[in-house]
Amino acid sequence: MRMNEGVEWAAHVCVLLHWLDEGGLTPAPAARLAESYDLPAAYLGKQLQALARAGITESVAGRRGGVRLARPASRITLMDVVAAIDGPSDAFACTEIRQQGMNAERPRREFSKPCGIAHAMRGAELAWRRELAATSIADLADETGERVADRARAHFR
């Protein structure tokens, strides 16, 4: 099980957009964001589109256009970013194999209670989501230090 690499990119870009916002440097062109972290511009564009579809960023068309955060960074969580890029569906998908093979002839009502394995997996994923939802983009930006933020802003000025 491996997470989409775009999640890392999107998270870093969101933090960067927050810093730029504080300096009045948004919207920032997608191509420059990609260049800031040496990422393939065309592919990062796809991830940015996904963020926009999820309402995390908004993009401004036309000259002097670009991307910016759609709401304060304190109200954007890592969970939001993961869900936008990696999809909202669970990693574990129960295929109800307990109803196959030796139990194929059994009446369906015997399986009305959800599969215990699926239930446990679901609980673990909920814990994971809860943790991700507890960290906001603003938290991440704050703990990085002002010097890095300043340098980023200088790079875009």
Added chain:
Amino acid sequence: MRMNEGVEWAAHVCVLLHWLDEGGLTPAPAARLAESYDLPAAYLGKQLQALARAGITESVAGRRGGVRLARPASRITLMDVVAAIDGPSDAFACTEIRQQGMNAERPRREFSKPCGIAHAMRGAELAWRRELAATSIADLADETGERVADRARAHFR
């Protein structure tokens, strides 16, 4: 992000092996285990090998051979099964893009503190693992009900 389908198979098979153990019906041939849940025998064999490598099951060669749990089901957790099938590595892999692009020229010592995003992701995965480690195969078997266990044993007798 999607989890290996074999994890579901392996978990169900472990529960089944626990039931069979209680009836003195182990070791059970891999082919029969596959047929019990209508799974492709050759591919399930691969997953069983992975379980054996992880020390969760042990396989008995030769005639009347098969597979059985290597230790009591109460001491096998879902986390063990997931790690055996899906690999022990984290889903999120930090590639340190913060050190690229506009920060490529910066001295390395500025990045001695771990990346905040990677840290948060790691914390969330730890919460996930903790939950999985809290559920044992015996727990799963118990909550399913004795009737299903009896039927499984009857199928192997």
Added chain:
DNA sequence: GCTTTCTTACTCGGATACCTACTGTCCGAGTGGAATAGG
């Protein structure tokens, strides 16, 4: 000076190709219990 047109610099979305990892199958080698053959 004001309005219109044009250019430019962006985003958006689809089409496409590649590559990795998961899914699934097959086969030969090894192993050990049970049946069989020989003394």
Added chain:
DNA sequence: CCTATTCCACTCGGACAGTAGGTATCCGAGTAAGAAAGC
């Protein structure tokens, strides 16, 4: 009756093909700010 051989039912491990989804690139369409041109 006892021992040695053969057979059979298993597992193990590697090799291999197919497929889905993640990675990456490209291109045309749409949009808006600012410059240029015309009145």
